[in-house]
Amino acid sequence: MTRVSLVFFFAMATFMAAAQNAKQVKMEAFIDSLLQKMTLEEKVGQMNQYNGFWDVTGPVPANGDAKMKYENLRKGLVGSVLNVKGTANVRKLQEMVVKESRLGIPLIFGFDVIHGQKTLAPIPLGEAASWDLQAIERSSRVAATEAAAMGINWTFAPMVDISRDARWGRVMEGAGEDTYLGAKIGVARVKGFQGNDLSAPNTIAATAKHFAGYGFAEAGRDYNTVDVGTATLYNVIFPPFKALVENDVKTVMNSFNILNGVPGTGNKFLQRDILKDKWHFNGFVISDWGSGMEMIAHGFAKDLEQVAELSANAGSDMDMESYAYVTHLAQLVQKGKVSMAVVDDAVKRILRVKYELGLFDDPYRYCDAQREKDMIGNADQMAAVLDVAKKSIVLLRNETLAGGKKLLPLSKTQQKIVVIGALANDRNSPLGSWRIGSDDSSGVSVLDGLKKYSGAITYAKGADLVIGKTDFINEVKINETDKSGFKQAVQLAKTAEVVIMVLGEHGFQSGEGRSRSKLDLPGVQQELLEAVYKVNKNIVLVLMNGRPLAIPWADEHIPAILETWQLGTQSGNAIADVLFGAYNPSGKLPMTFPRSVGQVPIYYNHMSTGRPNPIDLVFWSHYGDVSNKPLYPFGYGLSYTSFRYSGLKIDDSNPAAIKVAVTVTNTGKYAGEEVAQLYIRDKVASVVRPVKELKGFSKFSLNPGESKEVVFTLTDQELGFYTAEGVFITEPGEFGVMVGGSSDSGVTGVFVRK
Numbered sequence: 001m002t003r004v005s006l007v008f009f010f011a012m013a014t015f016m017a018a019a020q021n022a023k024q025v026k027m028e029a030f031i032d033s034l035l036q037k038m039t040l041e042e043k044v045g046q047m048n049q050y051n052g053f054w055d056v057t058g059p060v061p062a063n064g065d066a067k068m069k070y071e072n073l074r075k076g077l078v079g080s081v082l083n084v085k086g087t088a089n090v091r092k093l094q095e096m097v098v099k100e101s102r103l104g105i106p107l108i109f110g111f112d113v114i115h116g117q118k119t120l121a122p123i124p125l126g127e128a129a130s131w132d133l134q135a136i137e138r139s140s141r142v143a144a145t146e147a148a149a150m151g152i153n154w155t156f157a158p159m160v161d162i163s164r165d166a167r168w169g170r171v172m173e174g175a176g177e178d179t180y181l182g183a184k185i186g187v188a189r190v191k192g193f194q195g196n197d198l199s200a201p202n203t204i205a206a207t208a209k210h211f212a213g214y215g216f217a218e219a220g221r222d223y224n225t226v227d228v229g230t231a232t233l234y235n236v237i238f239p240p241f242k243a244l245v246e247n248d249v250k251t252v253m254n255s256f257n258i259l260n261g262v263p264g265t266g267n268k269f270l271q272r273d274i275l276k277d278k279w280h281f282n283g284f285v286i287s288d289w290g291s292g293m294e295m296i297a298h299g300f301a302k303d304l305e306q307v308a309e310l311s312a313n314a315g316s317d318m319d320m321e322s323y324a325y326v327t328h329l330a331q332l333v334q335k336g337k338v339s340m341a342v343v344d345d346a347v348k349r350i351l352r353v354k355y356e357l358g359l360f361d362d363p364y365r366y367c368d369a370q371r372e373k374d375m376i377g378n379a380d381q382m383a384a385v386l387d388v389a390k391k392s393i394v395l396l397r398n399e400t401l402a403g404g405k406k407l408l409p410l411s412k413t414q415q416k417i418v419v420i421g422a423l424a425n426d427r428n429s430p431l432g433s434w435r436i437g438s439d440d441s442s443g444v445s446v447l448d449g450l451k452k453y454s455g456a457i458t459y460a461k462g463a464d465l466v467i468g469k470t471d472f473i474n475e476v477k478i479n480e481t482d483k484s485g486f487k488q489a490v491q492l493a494k495t496a497e498v499v500i501m502v503l504g505e506h507g508f509q510s511g512e513g514r515s516r517s518k519l520d521l522p523g524v525q526q527e528l529l530e531a532v533y534k535v536n537k538n539i540v541l542v543l544m545n546g547r548p549l550a551i552p553w554a555d556e557h558i559p560a561i562l563e564t565w566q567l568g569t570q571s572g573n574a575i576a577d578v579l580f581g582a583y584n585p586s587g588k589l590p591m592t593f594p595r596s597v598g599q600v601p602i603y604y605n606h607m608s609t610g611r612p613n614p615i616d617l618v619f620w621s622h623y624g625d626v627s628n629k630p631l632y633p634f635g636y637g638l639s640y641t642s643f644r645y646s647g648l649k650i651d652d653s654n655p656a657a658i659k660v661a662v663t664v665t666n667t668g669k670y671a672g673e674e675v676a677q678l679y680i681r682d683k684v685a686s687v688v689r690p691v692k693e694l695k696g697f698s699k700f701s702l703n704p705g706e707s708k709e710v711v712f713t714l715t716d717q718e719l720g721f722y723t724a725e726g727v728f729i730t731e732p733g734e735f736g737v738m739v740g741g742s743s744d745s746g747v748t749g750v751f752v753r754k
């Protein structure tokens with residue numbers, strides 16, 4: 001920078017900081033004066049959120065009748081509603097409140113915009129497999145644009161719960177098992193949702209959820225007890241939340257589970273001590289659906305009045321569907337059990353977000369019916385979700401066959417392709433779970449996508465995956481018995497050059513309340529796979545699933561396996577592009593795939609035991625019936641080309657910025673993208689550290705024969721850790737380092753942090 005431009009830069013920065021400050025002062029003055037005018041009941045009203053009578057995303061409380069809700073809306077006793085969609089509906093409720101309540105404080109409309117509103121991107125776990133922060137940010141912006149155009153102000157996303165248990169159905173909603181990757185992806189999502197200006201027409205407020213520990217439900221059973229040590233809490237569970245707070249996430253949702261015996265909603269340590277005091281979070285905390293009320297079932301509160309007292313004092317600012325605040329909080333203040341300061345603080349936090357959304361300037365700013373029409377599913381949005389869908393696909397296997405060829409990519413002149421599996425012809429399941437704003441069966445199926453490439457495709461269902469109705473509310477019933485379609489599928493397979501089998505889970509088999517005790521291919525699908533394999537071994541297995549699966553048989557026998565998760569609206573187009581090589585797969589697993597469900601929880605960044613190796617007969621840490629190794633490790637994913645890692649260089653002369661460089665070369669025949677991943681191991685520390693920890697990654701593309709030097713910088717932030725008391729420390733000593741295309745292989749070296 002020249003001197004002149006430097007002076008200009010500083011002048012601009014000072015000017016912008018002053019402008020920001022002036023805006024802040026104006027907002028605080030507005031909110032203070034509004035607060036002065038509010039009665040205690042009206043303040044409590046701001047802390048009350050109702051479900052908006054249309055979709056439900058949790059159990060419906062007995063007293064959830066519409067008449068009472070309408071009355072309370074008119075009285076200004078409701079600060080927010082969720083699950084209302086469409087500008088017409090939003091406008092109707094907003095008008096009721098703005099025109100009829102005494103102070104006319106606008107509602108904030110919340111919605112679970114999880115991986116899109118109408119136009120859907122891959123499920124979040126799938127999208128995480130892209131390791132592409134720009135594509136992920138763009139995908140969240142698509143979601144925000146459509147949601148805002150439909151009147152929504154606020155999404156209950158991203159979920160940044162780390163989870164190591166594929167049995168837990170909600171792994172589909174997060175970014176996988178790793179805290180470093182999870183934090184980066186969570187921040188990208190917040191940037192996509194919120195942008196720099198919350199009042200813009202294409203941004204909405206985001207939520208970091210569920211604070212905290214929800215992903216560690218025992219045995220992967222949703223809502224179950226959580227019991228984790230503090231080292232795990234500070235080093236694994238907290239960092240993504242902290243990163244989101246540092247990136248100005250506007251709200252945080254607490255969680256259903258207990259932590260050290262205290263439910264999230266009544267947890268003062270989490271909400272006040274850590275979130276608001278230590279991390280200086282200045283947005284507001286929303287409870288989870290009825291999570292306040294659930295403290296009664298937990299045995300933590302004796303009745304709804306105590307729920308209100310415990311929740312408010314613990315720092316839960318807004319009550320979703322427990323009716324605790326609206327029923328009891330005002331009296332609790334009068335009785336002196338909750339202070340006015342607690343209420344005022346909560347209300348100010350909520351009003352600030354409304355102010356920043358621009359709702360006080362114009363409560364109907366997100367209610368433009370024309371914009372709603374123009375923005376939904378437009379070409380730019382479709383292109384963005386197709387792009388991230390392609391990037392989310394992970395190639396798990398692509399073996400060289402007897403003649404020296406591989407099955408993938410398919411050639412466009414391929415003579416006879418047979419497609420088998422109910423999921424191949426399904427436009428609904430690939431949309432995945434958590435998509436209440438979208439239309440059923442609005443996705444592109446695999447068959448739709450393939451037909452654009454080749455006319456020579458025949459299809460047999462083989463077997464239904466599910467029986468009966470599938471929707472967000474019903475339990476998905478799996479076909480365990482009906483094999484009547486096997487014969488036709490096997491007959492067809494005999495005639496094929498290549499068989500594409502599309503198998504896996506239904507989109508509603510994962511998500512909230514959808515835990516599984518098995519991780520195999522559900523129903524009769526494994527039998528179908530084996531029956532077809534008997535007559536034709538040239539199978540490409542296209543997996544669709546919302547969680548890691550344990551598929552050791554397929555891994556042993558099937559030459560090509562593609563993990564496609566549930567890819568959203570453009571699913572079939574993305575899969576066809578990858579199968580035919582128009583896009584070279586670049587995804588890497590964000591979560592370990594086990595060999596057997598008995599290995600779960602299985603994750604790459606575990607600690608070393610005192611007996612890690614088979615040095616003895618039986619007395620070492622292992623199973624007698626399965627290896628310790630996963631089927632597919634974290635970070636793993638193949639390409640149609642190959643990459644070589646070489647020339648590791650380390651410069652540890654400056655402990656504040658240790659440099660690690662490596663050269664990556666495309667040694668194959670196709671252009672392709674690679675995700676170079678850097679892992680460290682703190683060899684000896686005052687607290688045992690993981691055998692490996694991801695501390696950097698970089699995604700880039702290389703042409704055949706091309707090389708690139710990738711340089712990583714490791715600072716205290718990457719090399720330090722939290723003690724069990726929550727203190728962040730760095731220690732001198734020796735570190736192992738590995739850089740590669742997966743957590744299980746790469747070039748290795750050692751450095752010393754002085």
Ligand code: BGC
Pocket residue numbers: 057058082112156209288289512
């Ligand atoms: C889920 C939340 C969700 C809320 C509102 C709850 O059941 O746990 O993640 O945001 O419902 O739909």
